[in-house]
Amino acid sequence: MSKFFITTPIYYVNAEPHIGHTYTTVGADVLARFHRMCGDTTFFLTGTDEHGANIEARARQAGKKSLEFTDEIAAKFQFAWDELNISFDRFIRTTEQDHTKAVAKALEEMYKKGDIYKGKYEGMYCRGCEQYKSERDLVKGKCPEHNTVPEKMSEDCYMFKLSKYGPELLNKIKKGELEIMPAERRNEIISFYEKDGLNDIAFSRKNVKWGIPLPWDKTQTAYVWADAFLNYLTGLGWEGAGKKTPPQSSPKRGEGDNLFRDFWPPDLQLMSKDILRVHATIWPAMLLSLGLPLPKKIFVHGYFLIGGKKMSKTIGNVIAPQEMIKRYGVDATRFLLLYPTPFGNDGDISWEKFDNFYKAYLANGIGNLVSRIVSLVDKYYQGRVPERYDDLTDYKYKSVLIKNSIKKDWDEYMKYLKDISIFGALSIIFTELVNHCDHHISHYELWKLVNNNKEEGAKHIYGLLEILRHIAWMLWPFMPETAEKIWQQLGLDASKELAKDFKEAIKWGGLKPGNKVKKGEALFPRIDN
Ligand code: MSP
Numbered sequence: 355m356s357k358f359f360i361t362t363p364i365y366y367v368n369a370e371p372h373i374g375h376t377y378t379t380v381g382a383d384v385l386a387r388f389h390r391m392c393g394d395t396t397f398f399l400t401g402t403d404e405h406g407a408n409i410e411a412r413a414r415q416a417g418k419k420s421l422e423f424t425d426e427i428a429a430k431f432q433f434a435w436d437e438l439n440i441s442f443d444r445f446i447r448t449t450e451q452d453h454t455k456a457v458a459k460a461l462e463e464m465y466k467k468g469d470i471y472k473g474k475y476e477g478m479y480c481r482g483c484e485q486y487k488s489e490r491d492l493v494k495g496k497c498p499e500h501n502t503v504p505e506k507m508s509e510d511c512y513m514f515k516l517s518k519y520g521p522e523l524l525n526k527i528k529k530g531e532l533e534i535m536p537a538e539r540r541n542e543i544i545s546f547y548e549k550d551g552l553n554d555i556a557f558s559r560k561n562v563k564w565g566i567p568l569p570w571d572k573t574q575t576a577y578v579w580a581d582a583f584l585n586y587l588t589g590l591g592w593e594g595a596g597k598k599t600p601p602q603s604s605p606k607r608g609e610g611d612n613l614f615r616d617f618w619p620p621d622l623q624l625m626s627k628d629i630l631r632v633h634a635t636i637w638p639a640m641l642l643s644l645g646l647p648l649p650k651k652i653f654v655h656g657y658f659l660i661g662g663k664k665m666s667k668t669i670g671n672v673i674a675p676q677e678m679i680k681r682y683g684v685d686a687t688r689f690l691l692l693y694p695t696p697f698g699n700d701g702d703i704s705w706e707k708f709d710n711f712y713k714a715y716l717a718n719g720i721g722n723l724v725s726r727i728v729s730l731v732d733k734y735y736q737g738r739v740p741e742r743y744d745d746l747t748d749y750k751y752k753s754v755l756i757k758n759s760i761k762k763d764w765d766e767y768m769k770y771l772k773d774i775s776i777f778g779a780l781s782i783i784f785t786e787l788v789n790h791c792d793h794h795i796s797h798y799e800l801w802k803l804v805n806n807n808k809e810e811g812a813k814h815i816y817g818l819l820e821i822l823r824h825i826a827w828m829l830w831p832f833m834p835e836t837a838e839k840i841w842q843q844l845g846l847d848a849s850k851e852l853a854k855d856f857k858e859a860i861k862w863g864g865l866k867p868g869n870k871v872k873k874g875e876a877l878f879p880r881i882d883n
Pocket of ligand 1: 362363364365366373374375377378403582583585624625626627628629656657658659664665666
């Protein structure tokens, strides 16, 4: 058993959540649930990034006070994550007092150390990215993420000695002490370090009031990224320098936990390409300055594209998670976000594609399989699980129904999820197990066999029901409600199942003969065109 601390980016509250944010968050949820399922002590942190010029301007446009505005949007994120069964341990908001206090302390510590110094920034700033831009970052003079011309800025400010940490960070990235995955992204970062190197950056703003004032110069507020990065620490109750006590609002843990001691550093930080560079430069440099261990791994997934363009609130082509939930339900939404766009790749998404995946893998796939098997048990075996049978030979497709092959599938599934291949793990469920069971049923014409030779049919039925029990376990991190519904249909109590020792639960033969199955409603009802 080990510990697992996973984070998502904290999302800007300048607009409501869309399925790009949802993609990262559901992915993190799957990994957090998987680690909990394996018995790892897990902490899953997410939240909202609420300060800065952009959000201040959005609040003004909406005719609201900044905090009133951010309260509303932060609540929408929390609501969406609750609806999607996101099992975060803490939702942190950068406007919370324990966070703002710790940020002030941390920056003061860096200032006292001489890593923050008074200077002047002259250059360009993209408000959408909340980032300083160099000529090389722009395409035809515009920020490629936001398609806007950055503002010219000339401001007295405090600077962070980022350049000081360049060589040490490059070394740590090369050695894999700070691992960046996939390899393509790691190489990109290494070549950035080697070609451009790190320059000192502005770390405070004079004209942005909506931020955390610097404790030694209250006319300036902290640069929004400096403020935001520290959420990964304050989310564990870190209080700046020295004292490390738990947060007051850590909802699922008892008081007195020393979360920081138990969980730091992050085992995995998930994000997309847009914010990798800052996470691989400024963020770890801040940690070095504060004398803290670096995250172990950053995993970068791709973009959801619509018609080849990044889905983003700036372009205005976003889909809200609620639109998908309305059409497909919660679990299917989680699946449809993850399966068609393997983590790491960009993927064009469309309603047509979602519909096709829904039909192929859910309605006609797992949904149909569960219903077919349970119906046969109902009709031919008085709804009872038949005697256990382990020696079924399935010569044609491979011996999936035999206990050894399920062990192999489990080994692969575990390896995939440990390597953050969400797609690989889902393929084990859907292309190995579900497909295979379908073929098995057709190959033996099981619907005839159970009628003509009940005893022979029972051997197949036991295997298939037991596989469904395993499928439910494998599905649980991805589609927890569906997993529970499958267990219920097998006559198992979901909470008792989940309370079992995981290693025991995934051994062959957990389903007891004589158990009464319960046919339920279709797991994935047909959808209208
Ligand atoms: N607030 C900063 C992050 C600070 S973390 C210390 C920020 N916020 S954001 O709201 O813009 O979120 C960016 C993240 O949202 C991406 O890195 C990714 O996780 C997710 N996505 C936003 N749009 C997306 C797509 N179109 N496709 C995939 N992921 C997307 O940056």
